[in-house]
Amino acid sequence: METIEKLEKIKKERKEIIESFSKNKPQDTYIDKTSSKITEIYHTIITDIKEEAPDVKTFTLTADKSSTTPNLAPFKAGQYITIHLTIDAPPVTRAYSLSSSPTLANKDIYKITIKRVENGLVSNYMLDEMKVGDKLDVSKPAGEFGYNPIRDEENVIAIAGGSGITPFISLAHAILEGIYKCNLTVFYSVRKYEDVIFKQEIEEINKKKKGVKILVTLTREEKEGFLHGHINQEMIEPFIKEFNTILMCGPKELYRSMNEILNEFNIPRKSVHYENFFVEYIPEEKTTYQLKVIMKDKVSDITCKNDETLLVAMERAGIKAPSLCRVGECGYCRSVLLEGKVKMIGASLKKAEAENDYIHPCVSFPDSDIVLRLDI
Ligand code: FES
Numbered sequence: 001m002e003t004i005e006k007l008e009k010i011k012k013e014r015k016e017i018i019e020s021f022s023k024n025k026p027q028d029t030y031i032d033k034t035s036s037k038i039t040e041i042y043h044t045i046i047t048d049i050k051e052e053a054p055d056v057k058t059f060t061l062t063a064d065k066s067s068t069t070p071n072l073a074p075f076k077a078g079q080y081i082t083i084h085l086t087i088d089a090p091p092v093t094r095a096y097s098l099s100s101s102p103t104l105a106n107k108d109i110y111k112i113t114i115k116r117v118e119n120g121l122v123s124n125y126m127l128d129e130m131k132v133g134d135k136l137d138v139s140k141p142a143g144e145f146g147y148n149p150i151r152d153e154e155n156v157i158a159i160a161g162g163s164g165i166t167p168f169i170s171l172a173h174a175i176l177e178g179i180y181k182c183n184l185t186v187f188y189s190v191r192k193y194e195d196v197i198f199k200q201e202i203e204e205i206n207k208k209k210k211g212v213k214i215l216v217t218l219t220r221e222e223k224e225g226f227l228h229g230h231i232n233q234e235m236i237e238p239f240i241k242e243f244n245t246i247l248m249c250g251p252k253e254l255y256r257s258m259n260e261i262l263n264e265f266n267i268p269r270k271s272v273h274y275e276n277f278f279v280e281y282i283p284e285e286k287t288t289y290q291l292k293v294i295m296k297d298k299v300s301d302i303t304c305k306n307d308e309t310l311l312v313a314m315e316r317a318g319i320k321a322p323s324l325c326r327v328g329e330c331g332y333c334r335s336v337l338l339e340g341k342v343k344m345i346g347a348s349l350k351k352a353e354a355e356n357d358y359i360h361p362c363v364s365f366p367d368s369d370i371v372l373r374l375d376i
Contacts, residue, residue, distance in 0.1 A: 040140040041084065043067035044110070046132055052197045055116035056163065057127055058099060061136060063108035072108045077101075077171035077179075078146020078247075078275070081110060082139040082324045087125050090320040094122040095327070097249075097275070098141060099166040099198075101173030110138065113197060115163040142330055145249070145275040147171055147180055152245035153271065158186040159231060159258050161250025162195070167275060168249065169198050172205050172212045185239045186214040187231045189254065192221045233261050240265050249275040276327045281345050281365045283307055289366040293319055294338070294373045310335075310342070310361035310372060321361060321374060328363035335361050340370035 048060035063072045075081075080095045100111035117123045130136070146167060147156060158168045168186045175184055190196050202214045217227035217235065227235060231254075244267055248255055255274060262272060283306045291304040291313055304313035311333060314321040324332040328347035337357050342364040349360065361372065 040069075040073070041137050042069040042072055042140065044072070044136050044138055046130060046134045046136055047109075049130070049132055052113060052199075053195055055127065056113060056197050058111055058113040059126070059130070059136075060100075061110045061112065061138060064135060070108070072105050072110060073140045074105045075102055075110075075141030076146050077174040078167040079141040079143040080325070081112065081141050082326075083112070083122070083126075084137040084139070085122060085125060087121060090315070090318055092122055092315060093139075093323050093326070095143075095277070095325050097143075097145075097166040097170070097277075099169050101170060101177060102179060103173075103177055105141075110141075113163065113166045113169075115197075139324055142324060143275075144329070145247070145273065147174075147182060147184075147245070147247070149180060149182070152182070153241075153243040154182045155239075155241040155243065156182050156184045156245045156247060157236065157239055158184060159246065159248040159250065159254065160186060160188045161254040162190060163197065164249035164251075164254075164275065164277075165197055166249075168214070168247070169201060169205075171247075172214065175212050176205065176208055176210055183211045184213070186212075187227075187235060188214055188216045189219060189231050189250070190216065191219050193218060193223050193226070230257065231261075233264055236261065236265070240267075244271060246272040247275075248272070249277075252278065252280070276329065276346060279309060279327055279345055279363045281307060281343055283365070289340075290369040291366065292339075292369075292371045293321075294371065295319075295376050304366045304370065306366055308365070310359075310364045310366065310370065313366075314361065314374075319374075320376065322376065323362055326362045328360045331360065333360055333362045334358050335375070336373040337364075338371040338373050341367040342370065343367050 043064040044061035045064050046059055047062040050058045052058055063070055075098055080097045082093050082095045084091050084093050096112040096114060098110055099113040114123050114126050116127050160168050165188050172184060174180055196216055205212055205214055215227055217231060219230055222228045246267060248258060286307055288303050288305050291302050293300045300319055302313060302317040304310055311321055311323055322333050324330045337359045342359055344359055344364045347360040347363045
């Protein structure tokens with residue numbers, strides 16, 4: 001079927017769904033325009049695995065030339081790909097920032113760096129089971145985080161915590177290779193020297209002295225050649241210029257403390273950009289709700305705890321719900337809330353979506369029993 005026909009079909013189906021289940025009339029707005037977000041899956045082969053630190057590995061993914069996707073799409077430093085794995089049915093997805101230079105995509109290579117998460121189904125599987133030669137399906141690169149030459153200043157300060165360093169390694173390569181004309185200073189906070197990811201790469205990048213500097217600070221150890229303690233005002237001050245762009249990627253606590261410091265420098269909010277890769281909601285009282293999921297040809301009645309997202313509940317119950325970014329940004333999981341209340345954390349929902357009862361299940365926590373319509 002031609003792409004245009006496919007889009008028309010999707011639009012028509014969406015309108016039917018909305019008309020059936022929403023009290024409001026749909027309009028030709030954002031929803032229709034973004035219905036072109038059809039996931040493109042690339043088939044890749046793991047061609048290298050590098051141990052970066054204890055429980056952290058970089059996977060080199062090369063396009064599977066024998067497949068229907070012998071080439072990989074280009075990407076911008078800061079974007080992520082979503083891996084699709086079948087560990088126990090149904091398939092699961094996880095998004096990881098690309099850690100390689102964007103120019104490597106021209107050679108049909110992506111790199112992702114994965115840190116083990118306690119009880120993390122996908123990270124543990126990737127670190128323990130996947131080996132060189134294994135095949136891996138990934139989505140096309142997506143995401144808005146990173147340096148934007150039209151929006152951003154020439155003096156860029158990046159703040160990274162733990163595995164939040166990955167997009168900045170990609171950005172550092174992009175600058176060194178002349179893709180962007182800006183200066184980058186990265187403050188990278190980890191607990192101990194052994195936790196530093198990309199040790200060798202950081203050393204090589206710093207040696208080049210070409211407008212990119214990565215300063216590592218160890219919070220629980222003192223070591224020659226490294227800063228000591230949490231990232232603070234004194235560390236950053238020498239690098240602040242008249243106009244700055246701040247990029248942050250790391251845990252929520254880091255964002256909180258950095259915002260206080262940035263206030264001291266009077267850096268406007270519009271100059272600060274965050275990568276969002278966690279979703280958390282801590283309810284006052286834990287409880288479990290009923291979740292009815294209406295799909296095209298079946299209805300499932302499952303349960304959902306109020307501290308887990310609707311997406312996680314569906315995956316746990318074996319429902320192959322759509323997902324990509326898993327942090328409320330891409331809109332790929334968008335579904336219709338037919339009944340009930342949810343707490344949606346940080347979703348970038350457009351007006352037309354909200355008016356037509358759409359929610360993003362990847363960042364929606366139940367606040368009552370729920371009836372949800374999935375377009376699958
Ligand atoms: S998976 Fe991207 S918004 Fe839910």
